[in-house]
Amino acid sequence: MHKNNSLTSEIEALISNPPPHWQVLCQAIVDVSRNCVLAVDRRGCIFVANAIANEKFGAAVRKLLKDIIPSLMNLVDKTLMDGRRRVVPSMQVGSNEYRIVVNPLKLQAELVGAICLLEESTEFEEVAKQMRFFQHLTSELEAIIDSSSDGLFVCDANANVIRVNPASERIHKISATQLIGKNMVDLIAEGFIDKSAALQAIEKKKTVSLLQEKDNRKIISIGTPVFDNNGSLISVVVSERDITEIDNLHRELEEQGSLTDQLQSQLLQMQLADLKTHKIIARSPSMIKVLEKALKVSTANSTVLITGESGVGKGLITNLIHKNSSRAQKPLIRINCGAIPESLIESELFGYEEGAFTGAKVGGKPGSLELADGGSLFLDEIGELPLSSQVKLLRFLEKGRLTRVGGTKVINVNARILVATHRNLQDMVAKGTFRQDLYYRLSVIPLHVPALRERKDCILPLVRYYFDYFGDITKTRKRVSRAALDALLSYSYPGNVRELMNICEHAIVMSDTDIIDQMDLPKDVRNDSPGPSILEAGWPKGLSLKQILENVERKVILQTLQTYKNQGAVAAVLGVSQPTIARRIKKLNIK
């Protein structure tokens, strides 16, 4: 049918004798399209090809379609046979997919050729994809709007209701059809609502939220204006929520909260009462914090490392932790690692079997760990534990199992370990005298008890407590003078609470009268107290400066003599030579 490149006579005639400008016009028209346009005669010879067809397939007048797009020629052949239009939604031509349309070309009812249109489906597909996406999005949005438990309705820019979701219908007890098409101004006039977030959002052109009271219910409405790309208002979306329930719940929660507060404060009261029965006095915030933490950790099973200077109350806190734990009914065994000879510490801790060493008891002996089974073991002065025993203790802490000295039987022991030290274990780890792994294992919960001088607020209540305590024991009631109290308050207590206890006991025993005075306190405590200066106390009027200074000098030397007894020591304390002190004593007539 299409043997050579010559056009059919009727087409040849048309091209050879076209009406004026016909070809130019035709070409211009087909070139406008971004799709490929081709016209072929009955033999499949191209007589029109637009620019894009030329660019993509090299299509040109007088070329044979079968040479450039053979698959299309098959389609064209069919149309040239039956004269029918054909549309193929997707056909691979070269590397791209095309939507193909082949139209029969008739001249005076005679089929003279065909016109082909090749639409690149990438573009076409893209548009279709976007349409599918928007369809999907729309149905998703519809589902979201309809399933939202918040009421949602949409008004146009003139406040006419255009959409109402089921939750809004429920909130207002009205069907969407009764609302759609109505204007918010009319709905207010009808008393349906008293104010409208949509109207306010339209007026203010920004999001508005307001609270409405309707039939004893509280509804919160938020109106959000929607603008187009040019900034013109197109609609308002109003979300509404019935907060009556939330409001009620909130009130109930507040009531519950105050109940919890009451319970908590009662609990604290009970715990504080408990502290009193354990004779723990605390006033400074830092000490109260320590006690709170101790009470908190008491319920856990973890190892606690209590640090602090000697006499600060580490042992007392250990008791508190044990007594408040679930192990309270079981024993709290205490071992002072510093007080037991190195050779005995291991058998003391882990026990021994009969014949383990010379002098070992017949039948062996359980160690403190075994005795603390079910309860707690307090290892005081843990820093003094020899390195050899540290390894064994670490193994026990990891496995909860031990073997007695000289034994082979593995014994399971469930003891909570509480340890204390006045030493800096980290320094010891750095120096290699304390195992780092044991340190980490022990310091799961660190608790530092501050020195008494760092919590001065505790001094007065402690002093009162121990004066009463020793007063009760000696069946005496004594008052404390202001000067003695001042001295006690300003003392630095290197021995901490233990020293304070001893001072109180000493004062109760030493004072001959009903009043404990400064002179009843140990020398160091008296010396620590600065006492009122002569300037604060004032000086006798009518004396010359020389006389006043001599009075002061006399007092200073006298007081120093009372403390240090001999002139050499007084001279050293006051920073002068001994002959000078001797001269001044004589001159000032000090006896």
Ligand SMILES: Nc1ncnc2c1ncn2[C@@H]1O[C@H](COP(=O)(O)OP(=O)(O)OP(=O)(O)O)[C@@H](O)[C@H]1O
């Ligand atoms: N806060 C306190 N309230 C009342 N008494 C206290 C307080 N702190 C300590 N004590 C008393 O002080 C003394 C020393 O306390 P404790 O033995 O617990 O100190 P420590 O830090 O363990 O001393 P060390 O390191 O020397 O063993 C005890 O008699 C204890 O009852």
